[in-house]
Amino acid sequence: MSSFASLLADVRSCTLCAEHLPLGPRPVVQLHPQARILLAAQAPGRKVHETGLPFNDASGDRLRGWLGLSRESFYDPELLAILPMGFCYPGKGKSGDLPPRPECAPRWRSALLERLTDIRLTLVVGQYALAYHLPEERQGVTQAVLNWQKYWPTVVPLPHPSPTNNGWFSANRWFELELVPLLRERIAELVAE
Structure with a gap:
């Protein structure tokens, strides 16, 4: 088994799908073996590709608000591991970014x-x-988020915080009224550990 540092170096130098990436490879992850929270995301957007900083965009601003985390805490790899399904910007599609x-x-x-090993x-x-993480949830993101209590307090399904999902947030106001306050409390507990 390779060391964590060696594995992370291999990830950061990956060119596995370079020929398919419009801006070339730039794996963007945030990892530390002592992280207590795992953020399993989709893939970096163009702005994240340019800066190399995960969720360094409007989606990240909304997500940090949901979690009640400052930028400093959010970018602390010993607290929060950010591991998207695809590490590089996949390019633009008809209705947003392409899949990872x-x-x-x-x-x-x-x-x-x-x-x-310390993810809580x-x-x-x-x-x-x-x-990937909740394959039993086959009826889409909305239904998975509605089922959040099945997984609480160790897993929380979330909609993507992108501004392109503003319609979803308008139609599902319960999310920010009911789930987000509980999520902030859970995050605060883990920050305090």
């Missing part, structure tokens, strides 16, 4: 997850992370 590249998760995900809460963000 399919090569990434099979190549890296298991090896990384097995080294994150997994936040599953969006449909691609949901399919």
Whole structure:
């Protein structure tokens, strides 16, 4: 078994799907073996690709608000591991970014997850992370989020915080009224540990 540092270096230098990436490879992850919270996301957007900082965009602002975390806490790898399903920006599609590249998760995900041995809460963000982490939730993101109590307090399915989902948030006001306050409390407990 390779060391965590060696594995992370291999991830950061990955070019597995370079020929399919419009801006070239730039794996964006945030990992530390002592992280207590895992953020299982989809794939970096263009702005994240440019800066190399995960959730460094409007989606990240909304997500940090949901979690009640400052930027400093959010970007503390010993608190929060950020492991998207695809590590590089996949490019633009007709209605937003393309799905995460399919090569990434099979190549890296298991090896990384097995080294994150102190995770106490997994936040599953969006449909691609949901399919991997909660495969029994086959009726979509909305139904999975409605079923959040089945997984509480160790796993929380979340909609993607993208501004393109504003319609979802308008139609599902319960999410920010009921689930978000409980999620903030749970995060605060883990920050205090």
